[in-house]
């Protein structure tokens with residue numbers, strides 16, 4: 001079984017999030033206490049901070065979205081419904097902009113016939129939408145999201161649940177992802193083959209490491225030979 005992470009691996013989350021954050025900023029003139037040129041970076045940091053709390057099981061999916069809004073607007077008193085409305089402004093812009101990396105579909109096409117799955121920390125409906133719009137959803141037979149198990153990567157539970165659903169031992173499973181801390185180290189610790197997709201080509205890590213998904217089918221064939 002070959003599992004894939006979604007954001008940063010199959011789908012270009014960062015480009016979509018950066019562009020959507022600026023549309024969001026412009027939607028609320030003079031209400032967000034950041035300079036526009038600094039906002040995309042600040043936005044992503046705030047997003048990561050609260051999303052990681054969700055992945056650790058500390059707060060719900062919606063609570064982390066609200067926490068993001070309260071921090072972005074520096075309004076800790078913002079009520080839930082107002083925070084949710086503001087979040088919807090962002091997510092509409094974001095979901096229009098997510099797209100697959102150009103190497104994703106050709107890689108999955110070459111792996112057709114292998115069992116393919118998803119292990120993702122993102123919200124189930126949002127992640128399914130991204131894959132569907134990118135034409136990638138049909139490739140996957142097992143899809144596990146952090147909200148299905150109450151904890152996200154790097155927790156072992158989400159990897160083990162994916163292997164259980166696939167009916168495979170971790171040792172007979174592969175996980176491909178772009179995060180050392182969330183994908184590669186924890187999957188390797190469970191005996192899975194953790195393949196690091198380093199799109200920047202800059203991080204020194206024990207192999208297997210690939211810099212594009214175009215290298216993945218060849219790597220897997222080599223190892224089967």
Ligand SMILES: [Mg+2]
Nearest residue numbers: 005007008178
């Ligand atoms: Mg990722």
